[in-house]
Amino acid sequence: MKKYLIFTSLAGATIALDQWSKLLIYTQFTLGESITVLENYFNITFVRNFGAAFGFLAESHPEFRTYFFLLIPPLAMLLVVGILRGVAMTDKLQTIALSLIFGGALGNYIDRLRFGFVVDFLDFHFQGKYSWPAFNVADMAIVIGIAILALLIKNEPKKNNSAVTS
Numbered sequence: 001m002k003k004y005l006i007f008t009s010l011a012g013a014t015i016a017l018d019q020w021s022k023l024l025i026y027t028q029f030t031l032g033e034s035i036t037v038l039e040n041y042f043n044i045t046f047v048r049n050f051g052a053a054f055g056f057l058a059e060s061h062p063e064f065r066t067y068f069f070l071l072i073p074p075l076a077m078l079l080v081v082g083i084l085r086g087v088a089m090t091d092k093l094q095t096i097a098l099s100l101i102f103g104g105a106l107g108n109y110i111d112r113l114r115f116g117f118v119v120d121f122l123d124f125h126f127q128g129k130y131s132w133p134a135f136n137v138a139d140m141a142i143v144i145g146i147a148i149l150a151l152l153i154k155n156e157p158k159k160n161n162s163a164v165t166s
Contacts (some may be wrong), residue, residue, distance in 0.1 A: 003095045007084060010096060015105025019110060020136040034123065045123040045133040062069060066116075071138075073079040073109040077102055100145030107138035 013160040036043050060091035080102045087094050120134035 003084070003087060003089050006092065006095050007099045010099035011103035014100060014141045015107045018104070018107035021137050022111065025121045028117050036055040040127040041125065044121050045134055046160040047120040048117040049120045069112050073105050077105050093148060096150035100141040104138035104141035104145065
């Protein structure tokens with residue numbers, strides 16, 4: 001039961017932080033408004049993202065986007081819960097990773113249901129020459145969760161599948 005407590009607590013905290021930060025941006029900024037936090041490197045900028053993470057699929061047909069983004073996130077969240085069921089009770093790191101992915105996915109899904117887009121605002125760039133697409137707390141949680149899972153898979157002991165000869 002401990003893994004489910006970790007899962008619901010961390011996913012809930014991720015959703016709460018994500019929605020709180022987006023609410024601040026949505027209510028306190030006008031679309032496109034930007035505040036410099038670190039000159040030439042980081043701004044808080046209100047952006048509407050009609051695509052997936054970092055604007056992926058933002059230019060696709062609106063009808064496709066609508067159906068895709070209403071169907072895929074719940075399926076992904078069900079997949080995460082299904083994977084969680086098979087995770088050992090003692091595997092806290094994998095539980096944390098799945099919690100972050102689930103919380104981030106649900107945080108962005110809430111935006112899509114409420115607004116039809118995702119509120120992004122973390123705007124990193126390098127001296128006006130190079131820019132990373134704006135993102136949000138939910139995106140960070142998803143990326144961190146996937147990175148943890150990737151590291152766990154990479155560091156998983158290799159099984160020897162060759163036949164044993166005597």
